[in-house]
Structure formats: structure tokens, C-alpha cells
Amino acid sequence: MIYQDSKTILEVRGLRANVNGVEILKGLDLTVKSGEIHAIMGPNGSGKSTFSKVLAGHSAYEVTGGTVLFEGKNLFELAPEERARAGVFLAFQYPIEIPGVANSQFLRLTYNTVQAERGKDELDPLEFDDYVREKMKLLEMNPDFLDRSVNEGFSGGEKKRNEILQMAMLEPKLAILDETDSGLDIDALRIVSNGVNHLANKDNAMVLVTHYQRLLNYIVPDYVHVMEAGRIIKTGGKELALELETRGYDWVSAESKAARLAA
Amino acid sequence: MSATLQNLVNQPYKHGFVTDIETDVAPKGLSEQTIRMISAKKNEPEWLLEFRLNAYRSWLKMEEPTWANVKYTEIDFQAISYYAAPKPKAKLKSMDEVDPELLRTFEKLGVPLHERAALAGVAVDVIFDSVSVATTYKEKLAEVGIIFCAMSEAVQHHPELVQKYLGSVVPVGDNFYAALNSAVFTDGSFCYIPKGVKCPMDLSTYFRINTQESGQFERTLIIAEEGASVSYLEGCTAPKFDTNQLHAAVVELIALDNADIKYSTVQNWYAGDENGVGGIYNFVTKRGLAKGVNSRISWTQVETGSAITWKYPSCVLLGENSVGEFYSVALTNHHQQADTGTKMIHIGKNTRSTIVSKGISAGHSNNSYRGLVKVTPTAAGARNYSQCDSMLIGDQSGAHTFPYIQVRNNTAKVEHEASTSKIGEDQLFYFAQRGIGAEAAVSMIINGFCKDVFQQLPLEFAVEATNLLSFKLEGSVG
Numbered sequence: 001m002i003y004q005d006s007k008t009i010l011e012v013r014g015l016r017a018n019v020n021g022v023e024i025l026k027g028l029d030l031t032v033k034s035g036e037i038h039a040i041m042g043p044n045g046s047g048k049s050t051f052s053k054v055l056a057g058h059s060a061y062e063v064t065g066g067t068v069l070f071e072g073k074n075l076f077e078l079a080p081e082e083r084a085r086a087g088v089f090l091a092f093q094y095p096i097e098i099p100g101v102a103n104s105q106f107l108r109l110t111y112n113t114v115q116a117e118r119g120k121d122e123l124d125p126l127e128f129d130d131y132v133r134e135k136m137k138l139l140e141m142n143p144d145f146l147d148r149s150v151n152e153g154f155s156g157g158e159k160k161r162n163e164i165l166q167m168a169m170l171e172p173k174l175a176i177l178d179e180t181d182s183g184l185d186i187d188a189l190r191i192v193s194n195g196v197n198h199l200a201n202k203d204n205a206m207v208l209v210t211h212y213q214r215l216l217n218y219i220v221p222d223y224v225h226v227m228e229a230g231r232i233i234k235t236g237g238k239e240l241a242l243e244l245e246t247r248g249y250d251w252v253s254a255e256s257k258a259a260r261l262a263a
Numbered sequence: 264m265s266a267t268l269q270n271l272v273n274q275p276y277k278h279g280f281v282t283d284i285e286t287d288v289a290p291k292g293l294s295e296q297t298i299r300m301i302s303a304k305k306n307e308p309e310w311l312l313e314f315r316l317n318a319y320r321s322w323l324k325m326e327e328p329t330w331a332n333v334k335y336t337e338i339d340f341q342a343i344s345y346y347a348a349p350k351p352k353a354k355l356k357s358m359d360e361v362d363p364e365l366l367r368t369f370e371k372l373g374v375p376l377h378e379r380a381a382l383a384g385v386a387v388d389v390i391f392d393s394v395s396v397a398t399t400y401k402e403k404l405a406e407v408g409i410i411f412c413a414m415s416e417a418v419q420h421h422p423e424l425v426q427k428y429l430g431s432v433v434p435v436g437d438n439f440y441a442a443l444n445s446a447v448f449t450d451g452s453f454c455y456i457p458k459g460v461k462c463p464m465d466l467s468t469y470f471r472i473n474t475q476e477s478g479q480f481e482r483t484l485i486i487a488e489e490g491a492s493v494s495y496l497e498g499c500t501a502p503k504f505d506t507n508q509l510h511a512a513v514v515e516l517i518a519l520d521n522a523d524i525k526y527s528t529v530q531n532w533y534a535g536d537e538n539g540v541g542g543i544y545n546f547v548t549k550r551g552l553a554k555g556v557n558s559r560i561s562w563t564q565v566e567t568g569s570a571i572t573w574k575y576p577s578c579v580l581l582g583e584n585s586v587g588e589f590y591s592v593a594l595t596n597h598h599q600q601a602d603t604g605t606k607m608i609h610i611g612k613n614t615r616s617t618i619v620s621k622g623i624s625a626g627h628s629n630n631s632y633r634g635l636v637k638v639t640p641t642a643a644g645a646r647n648y649s650q651c652d653s654m655l656i657g658d659q660s661g662a663h664t665f666p667y668i669q670v671r672n673n674t675a676k677v678e679h680e681a682s683t684s685k686i687g688e689d690q691l692f693y694f695a696q697r698g699i700g701a702e703a704a705v706s707m708i709i710n711g712f713c714k715d716v717f718q719q720l721p722l723e724f725a726v727e728a729t730n731l732l733s734f735k736l737e738g739s740v741g
Contacts, residue, residue: 056696080695096693100711110697
């Protein structure tokens, strides 16, 4: 939701980034304020996932230009784990499997690490168990999840729910959901979307990276951005997503080209 | 490999100090004369000298084994001193007379020798170079008939037991290093648990090599009579030298009817520096004989040290329904090489064995699992389950698995599972994205990987092993 007295959470200016020496992001601009939900759409290869990984600090992505301010501070001065502790959360498109490490153990470590950063009390295993079970209800997750290895043998939907569970626990300032809808059946999509809607409030912000309008039926964005060749070429309201669904991306691309020529 | 992974494995060795103590070191070199000298120093009976000389004569005819997946320059057996002992001031009457320098050494290593300061519930025998310097709780154990003392003491006070069992599981000519050990062994621990006695505390031996030119050749013998049970722990460290020291031990376990022996090792010999200079050559023969019906022998090892490890704690399952177990974590870093595993020899009917091996390789190290499961024609209904998992850290290390399975009874059931995984950048990134730094992430992944083995360790040891692995890997992840 767009609020009058909102604060700027994320400010991206002219962001450029390479992967394996190939430039993927070519001058991206984006401003996200508290309370807002942004959707970033665009064809395959437009740089959507690269953008989310750059924000989270993945080492395979090299930032070559531009600035990113997170709550007014230079995001690139922070190591990936520091960004996470400061409140940047990335829900992975392909959550990583960690064999041998119990989900409960992993969740508690991440929860306590972030709590410690915020000067709050850590929870012992018993307290944490109560806390996490409560959160799991939100996502209609079976408590068996806690005893299984992190993401190992999880179905696509279970993995995504596990991501949103972590988001619910960590209460980030900025949540980036990288194609969270991919591979979800309609029930899982509903559950995940409910979770996300439940977590959205006027102090945090969400960036949804997605291919499909489908997700936006459940999570209604304040802004929809179209990305092409490493830049945002068009921004609109939620109705833009519907237009993209019926007309595809070509017309946006053509419009943007025409605008550049005119300039 | 990235710098974080790299840094995580590269931790300094904290047990690398040398104790400055007056030592009685035998001249280098090995001959019949050396063996007679050792035997005389220990005031041994004639039969034991004969045992040694027999072993020496077999050894002379044997070749150093070359089948292990390890590389090292040839050992000059004449350049080693076969006996080194701190000079005793006088005959010791109590712990208070132990050289204070030695007491300080072991305190620094976390092994207090005073019983009042000792780990509650653990009796410790402490071996410094070639001799046992102290054994705690000896009297208390004697009350229930348990003999726990240095091997050289057992030879004096319980010669009939030593003579009956020494070499009965690992014969003098068993292999090159066992033969060498049988010829020159100096000290070690001796445990005897009488019929029906459950040992009331864990027994433990702490081995320390201190002298640069000496080798350590200890000999341990554990006998559990009918219905007896014991849990035995072993720890080892050595100072940092830029030369290699040879450690060639022999351990023999004998479990009679319904007896149970659990043997746990945390091995942290000096592993050499990051360029592979120095470190211990750990060439060890460990074997248990599950002689009686329903007997059980269980080996648990956490191998983190040594430049080279060549070690296969084995079980000979002779008694009907006897059980053999092997749980192992072997971690190698830098230029360490480990070729380790087990042998399960099924002879009795309905014998069962379990093998769980976890190998972790970092740096430029090489880690091999080598195991034999052998089912003889008499072992009807034998069962084995083996699981061998390898984990690679970085892209310069190697993991190898050499399982040998020989089944000669068609009622046997043998299962083998293996896996190889890698701590990847993506896993570390995932942890980082949840606020968890690389060190904590690696420690959590490794502990998860080793969980099945750590569960087998006595509690204090499990904690120590967990810390040791984290410590060893600190700085290896980038």
C-alpha cells in the first residue's frame, strides 16, 4: 500500500552488474518505500533474478556501476550476512538443499543470529519450537518439516513455503521474492500468497520478481515494473500486469525504443 | 576456492608446543641389540624378549606396504630412536611426585593428572613418548577387579594375562608395521575387565609424542571377560616439528561371551604445516576379536591429525551372533593424506556389522576410505550394512572410496551405500542470506554430516570432536 508518510527503504540508481564478464544490469533505477509492494516483470534473460542476487550480495555477480542505498546506507559496504541481519531478505527461486542439517536447527540459528543483531533475546530450543510452530500454522506446514534436513527432498511447493516461513520469522525490512510462484500449484500459490499478504505492513516493503500475472491475482502490487535488457523500461500500477498478460512484452519494448529515439 | 572456505580450514595447531624435560633417548637405529636394550630397560621376562625378537626377524623379511593411496618419501628406520622417556627423579610413589613439567604439559593439553582435578568419571593412563607416566583411579577400579595400568606394569604384575593374549589378535607377523611394533613397542595401556563386570567409568589413554627423533610404538590390550563391558577412549597430540615422526601402534581387543567393548579415538597428532612439512606418520593396526557368542566390538574414530594416516580398525566376528561396528570421521586439510577404513570378517553364524564412514577433505588433501567386508562360508545369516560418505571442501582436494566385498555364503546380506557431496558456494550464500557467516555455516554443515558418528561418542568426547572439527576447518571457507 502507498502511504503518505512512508520512508525510502531502497534506492537504486544506475545499477550495472556483470556475470562472468557479461554485463546483465545496464543502469537500473528503482525506488521502494515502506509499505509498498513492487512487482518486477519481464521476459527471460532481462536481468530480474540477477537484480535480486546483486541486492543479496551473491559473489558471482560483480557490481560495476551505480549505487544502492538501503535505508540510506550504502548496501555494497555490507557483506551478504550483514545485509541479511540488517533486514534484506531474499526468497530463493531455487532454495538450496543442506543435507544433514535439521531444518529446526537451521531455522533457530538464523532466527537467533538476526535477533542478536537487533538486540533481542535469543530463544532456546524449546522456546523456539513453540515460536516456529506458531509461524508454521500461517503457512499450513506440517511440523514434520522441522525434523527433516533443510530443503532436502522437499517438493517445489514445500521449499517455497519454507522460504516464506523464514521470512515470517526474520521479519525483514525488505523482502525480495525471486519467482516464488514458479513451480507452485494453485493451493500452494494461495497458501504462499496468504503468508506474504499477512506479513506485509506499513514498515516493510516487498519486491516480487515474477514471470506471470497469476501471482498478482493473490498479492496485489502497488507498482508494476517491466524490465528489459538490464533496465526498467516501464512502470505502472497493478493494471499494467493485466495488460502484459494479454498483450505480451513486445509493445512495451517498442514503446520504450520509440521514446528513446524521440529523445 | 574462495577465500572464506580457504581461511576456515587453515587454523593453527594449538598442541604444537614442546615440553622441555630431561629425556632418556636411545641412540638411533634398530637391531637385535636395540630390542634387547628395550627389553632389559623394562626388566621383561624371557618369553617377551623372544616375542620381540621373533617379530623383528619377521619384520626383516617383510616389505613396506605400498598399496595405500598415500605418497611419502621412504622412511629410514635406522634414523629413528626407538626409546625415549622422561628421566625419572626417583621411583614415583604418588602423583605428587610426577615431574611438575609433565603435570603442566598435560594440564595445558586439558588432561589433568591429579584425580581431584581429573575429568569426573574417566580414568586416564598417560603415555609420554615411550612410557606411561601416570594412571588415575587405578585403585578405585581395582576394587571391582578391573586392571587398568601401563602395559609395562602389566608385564610385571600380570604376566600370565599378557602372555595369553598379547599377539593373539594381531600376530607378530601380521603386517609390516605390526611386526615393527611387536619388536620395539614400549608402553601402552592394559585393561582387563573380569567376568560380569560393567566398568563403572570410561577408561582413557592420552598419548603424547614429545621427542623429535623418536617414534612412538605403543601397544594396547583390552580384554573383556564373559558378560563384561567397557568404554575406552584414546586421545593423541604431538608438538610441531618440521620432520616427520613415526607412530606405529598396535591395539588388540578381545571380547568373550556376551562382552562388549567400545573403543573411541580422537586423533589429533600434528598434521604438518600448510605446505605439508612435518607431521606424524600414523601407521596403526587395530583389531578386535569378538570371540564369544553375542559379543560386541565397536570402534569409533575421529581422525583429524597426522600427515599420513594408515589405519583400519577391524573386527573379527568369530562368536555366533557377535556384532562389529565401525564409525569414522576422517578430516584432512592442507597436504594431509588419509587412507583409513575397516575390515569386518564374518566367521560366526548370524554375525552382524555396521560401517559408517564420513570423510571430509579440504585444501590439497587426499582422503580415502578403504574397507573390506568378508563373509566366510561358515557365517550363515551374516549381515553387513556400510555407508561411506565423502564431503569435499574447495576444488583442490580428493575423496576416494575403495570398498572390497567378499561373500562366500549365500545366506549373507551385504549392503553398501556411498555418496559424495561438496560444500558449495551456493550453500554458503544461502546461509549468508539468512545472516549466518561462513564459519558457523561450515561448522553446521560438517556437524550435520558427521552426526551419525558423533552420536556414538561419549558425551565429553562428542563435544571435543565437534569443537576440533570446527577449529580445524576455521579459515578454510571463503
